[in-house]
Amino acid sequence: MGVSSRTETAIGMSFATTFVMTLASLLSYIVNSYILAPLGLEYLTTMTFILVIAVVVQFTEMVVHKTSANLYRLLGIFLPLITTNCAVLGVALLNLQEQHNFFESIIYGFGASVGFSLVLIMFSAMREKLANADVPTPFKGSAIAMITAGLMSLAFMGFAGLVKF
Amino acid sequence: MDSVIERIQKGNFWQFHGGIHPPEQKFLTSTKPIASAQIPEQLIIPIRQHIGQAGKLIVNIGDKVLKGQVLSTADNPMSLPIHAPTSGTVSAVQSMAIPHPSGLSETCLILTPDGEDTWKKRYICPDYQNLTKETILDKIANAGIAGMGGAGFPTQVKVSTLAKIDYLIINAAECEPYITADDLLIQEHSPTILDGIKILDHVLAPKNILIGIEDNKPTAIEVLKKVTADIEHIKICVIPTKYPSGGEKQLIQILTGQEVPSGVLPSSLGIVMQNVATCFAIAEAVISDTPLIKRVVTVSGQALEKPQNVWALIGTPVGFLTQQCGYTNSQDKHLIMGGPMMGFSLPNDQIPVIKTTNCILAPSEIEIASPFSSTSRKEVECIRCGLCADACPAQLLPQELQWSAKAKDQPQLEKLNLFDCIECGACAYVCPSQIPLVHYYRVAKAEIRQQKLLDIKAEKAKVRFEARKLRLEREKIARAEKHKKAAEARKARMNAGTPAAKSEKSAVAAALARVKAKKAQSNSNDDKTIDTTVTAVANESVEQVNDSKSQVANAIARAKAKKLAQQNQVKLESIDTAQDIALQKPAATSQVETAKASDNKVEPKSSPKVSDKKSKVAAAVAKAKAKAEAKKHQSEDSANAQEPIEAKQVKRKIDAPFESSNENVHPDIVVQTSTADIKSNPIEDKKAKVAAAVAKAKAKAQAKKRKDAATTQAEEPVVENPVLDSAAVVNVEKAEIKPAISESNNKPQADEQTTTTDDKADITTAKKAKVAAVVAKAKAKSKAQNKTKATEAEVEQKAVKNNISNVQKSGDRYTQSPEHNTSSSDGKVSEQVITNNALSQENQLPDLTPQNQQHLEKTDKPKSADRKAKIAAAIAKAKAKKLAQTSQSATETESTVENEIDNSPSKKPATIDEQKKARIAATIAKAKAKKLAASSKNSQPSE
């Protein structure tokens, strides 16, 4: 919501998220299979993964700050909030659940984030267009964006059953 | 791929994107010959009829002008002259509505024709081939030719391009659906047009000349082909009819396949485009010396009974033309200047035809529905159908532009290249939602331009603000430093325990008194209270410090005067009181009454009482100082406080009256010097009175609110002080003064006076007097040059002589009289006076010159005096001139001073004593000049 009002920020955010997700799935795989699993500490996965994700996000934040101060300011609070993006943890946990191997987890993480990015960018492009639209006052801003998101999800229902295996 | 020329020969043209085919309406006018419009009763000629600046009007109201006479001159390349379209009288120059979409007014010249249509003298030039490029360009510029297709870009600018020209394109496309002006012009005047093309060919030397003409003008094409048949490199390019193929960029693309890059002129591609009508005008201008004073205007539209093309004089009101063509529409009138696609509505029919007017359209209700009629459709929302993008010749995205324009998203608009929009109107024409797209763009463009201007302005303001902050900071530091130094110096002197120290103390006391007075006055608004308080304070200080009465008086007077200056509502009474107090206090032994200038006795009859005189002089000094003070900013007040001290210090060090002077920039010090001088010469109680009077006059002048008078008069007294001073030094005999005065009473002019006094003086003085007269003239000149209105001052002086009863003027007269006295009695003195006068008036900075010269003269032998006087006069003249030219530049002063110093000692008969003195004087002068330079530097930024 916060970053999707402009395409530029959305693209920046997409890159950040892609980076985080791919790196997080990679790291979590390593941590899980080389540290936790041998030690029989699987019950700690969620906690450890959160730790991993937090670190990766922090790292990303620094990188973004260094490389593009402008983007850093535009993303603002939303950059650290990638941590709480369920998708990141979800991907890490799904990797574990589906018993992906090293490369599979990286690709899985990357793929998920690319999908996320696509939707985010499309959404932002639509919102940019909506910014000029004559939306009724009560629905201005976030409200209409939510409705748009709903309609988008309707559209994505079309893919239901697309992957049967 | 074929070359451009090959393609053109084959008739294969490029295409521009988009374009529309609005219904043709050219048949209304295209078959009728161009009629000659009559001369209207009044011609309204806007001064600016093209893109660029207006020229400067060179005729006045009431002037008779001949047809073709230049009415305004161009002072830069982007301005063009205008010419009288017919002979007549300039009846007014006023702001009138001009042909501009805004309907705003600009300066127009109203010409009432005399009906005779008399030409100015013209010089036919049949052999333009022999003319140089520059001459032709000059001729084009002087004929006031601007692009006649609609934009109105000055033609000579376009033609004087330095780039190598491959193609000269003659634009005869005329794509607007109604306009046939060019068509008809070609049909009827193709030889002249061809001449114009040849002239351009001569000037630009292009490889090829392409004439772009739409295929809906068969007659014109035929005619053109006939006249150009024997010219190899002129190609007639018959292009398909499509709007807006007549646009410069579009026509270039059609003919050459090149696109003009955004923000670049076509000449960078080696292409110059000219309109047919412009070619015609060029030919007229170059060959038959006819400026652009008439043009073909299509008067068309179905609301007219007989639509036709007319030769209209520039400045003809539109209503006159439509009337001639039988405008009948009585319903909601709509007149469009230009075509239906790009023209603009006129707010009334008194708008004149100008150089760029190619069409007047009077559409009927059927052709163009008015917004009031029921058939007109309203704007609805954009449905993004994209028709506009398909029609746009610039390949813009009109619908997106429109969205952004509505949202005022300026960065986005610029990203979408709004400024490449040529406002052709194709998008709005095709829009099914009836959105006036072009209007949105125009508004957006204007807003963006405005925003850019604001940004530039903001940037400038920022810079200025920063500069100011820096300056204030610097000044603060400088001031702090000055304070510190002064404090140290004072301390040192206080400790010295010399008599001088005593006097310094008194000065401190004076300063204290002043501060107190200031405080008191800020607390209360009542004049009298202040007066009494000031008096009390001053009295106190008088009692405390006996030997410096004058300074106390100073302080009081200054404080008072300052207040007066601030309030600016000074009453005569209050001044008088102030002066009374100032006079009375130090001089317990009275004689005040005589000094009070209320009784206008010119003859000074008081007995030489030193103390009395001193006190009066002091009063004058006080006044002068007060004035100076009032001029200064608060920041310099403190500096001022130091001045007496410094002056005294100098006096003490160098044991000569003239040397005591001029430590400071401020005139009050000069006066102080004069005080010192007077002290040393115990005869001048008369002068003292005069001084008092001067002071009074000054105060009065101050009371005058009017600025000019205030300035002039305020300056004069200051100037006079040294006059008195020098007069005192030269020891003028009373006997001589009296006749002089009586003379001066009768003769108003200073020059005349000098000549009259000539008779009475002996032979030597006569000579000198002449010199003085010359100098006086010089002074007068420099005065005139200066902003202080010398004439006014002189007038006032005259008046002074005539009306003695007036108090203020009597003061003036006092000041005047010593001047005359000296001039009649002694040339040298008068020179000095004049020098002083000139100097101080120009400079406001006291110069050491008077003292310097004065000193020299004092020691002079009578025989050498003559010569010296001349020298001095010369110097004075030079100085006066120089100063008049320069502002308050300290360096100038310095150089002048030095110059003088160089000159005067060398030419002087050399007694040892004199030489010595001269040298001392020179050194002092130098030192002083330096100091002056330094201090004025400080004080200048604060001015």
Add this chain to the structure above:
Amino acid sequence: MSTLIAILVIGVIAALFGALLGFASVRFKVEGDPLAEQLDALLPQTQCGQCGYPGCKPYAEAVANGEAINKCAPGGEDTIKKIADLMGVEVQPLDENHETDNSPKVAFIIEEDCIGCTKCIQACPVDAIIGTTKQMHTIIADECTGCDLCVAPCPVDCIEMIPVATTTQNWQWDLNNIPVVQVD
């Protein structure tokens, strides 16, 4: 035991990551961001002081440090919107205390009334007034920012703020306001 191992493992991982972050923070260190300058660029530079700061730059610095963004009266809604965009905060309406008519104006000295007191010269933040003691002052219209700071100090009230005149150069295509001649 296993608890201990678990704690140990977590601790080690945490330490490892901590080290990584520490390294990164040194490696990707950035210097102070130029926010104040960017804000300053957005402000209208009238230097009017209506925001309570002596000039636009100080206000820009204050905004960068958390001052409310809605105090610039001359800039109006547009400026607030731009600042909000830059700062990534919601747009706020103009502060009520600062509500003014922000149509462009320029100061004008009624020259007959001017007494040459120089007070306005001292008040002008951009040195757009020329004149000296006892001399009539005048305003360099091109430099005037329309801040009206010079109006208050004038003892004789000879300074007026006059709206900038519309010319064909700055006309905004306001077709509805064209004076149309009524003819009968």
Add this chain to the structure above:
Amino acid sequence: MAFWIASSPHNHQQSETSALMRMVIYATIPGIFAQWYFFGWGNLIHISLAVITAIIAEFTILSLRKKQITQQLFDGSAILTAVLLGISLPALAPWWVTITGTVFAIVVVKQLYGGLGHNPFNPAMAAYVMLLISFPVQMTSWQPPLSLLAMDIQLTDTLYVIFSGYTPQGYSVEQIRTHIDGFTMATPLDTVKTNLTLGLTVVESMEAPTIGKHFGVGWEWINAGFLLGGLFLLSKKAIHWTTPTSFLFSLFVCSFIAFIISPDSSASTMFHWFTGATMLGAFFILTDPVSGATSVKGRLIFGALAGLLVFLIRKFGGYPDAVAFAVLLCNMSAPLIDQYTRPRTYGHQLGEKK
């Protein structure tokens, strides 16, 4: 009497948005006629129902928003939406489906975004998708062509079915749909898909009665009708040729490739073209300018993307027809496509993208 001022250009092509809309509505007539001919009164009833609902909904919203009611109400856009929705609904769907769908289309998808010109999604298709997801049973209860029906359905029968669910004779929708042989009838696309899951090849399922001689009884004629309407619109320049061409071409290419690779599991290209809502989508829905891309290049991409998506969902997805989904997905990406396909402005170099 006074002079009046207007901004140039002063003359104007005599075209109007509402006229455009009307033309589009007229162009649907051949398709609707075919529908009526093969499937009876069902769709006509739905269309009229939808139009009435749409006008009421539009009127309500416009009056709430205090807009110019008469002008905007009859600009034709709401009616067009309703017509398109009515066309795409199953003939025997219950009445409340139509009403819900229309209200959703007008109120949520169109007016909440600010009305005509501002809606990012095609209202008709968004409503269709919403209905399909929310009421799968009703929305998939396709009526077989009249010729294959066991019983004769008259206008009254259809009305009864739509409003009560049963014919006056007491047959339910299910019963009507049941083939003489006892099979439940479905659309050809559905049939093919179902048969594929049952292990039959496409060729085998082509023999099913619902498909008939060519690509399905009635369906090919309906599509042909819409094609005709579309060509009419093209000739009138009411729609741009780019989107339909690109869409159909893309669908053709995709299905052709699939057909070459595995003829058994893939339907022929013509089958793809002439079944389902392909032609309706190509000429009437994708060409909706409001929710589509604007530049020529953008439209080409837009159409091609739609074709790809239609094929993907038809071939691999869980839903039998995919036009609605594809349209929505394309609508979503249209702003993005627009942003990256801006044409080069005159006088600007290609590379120089500011």
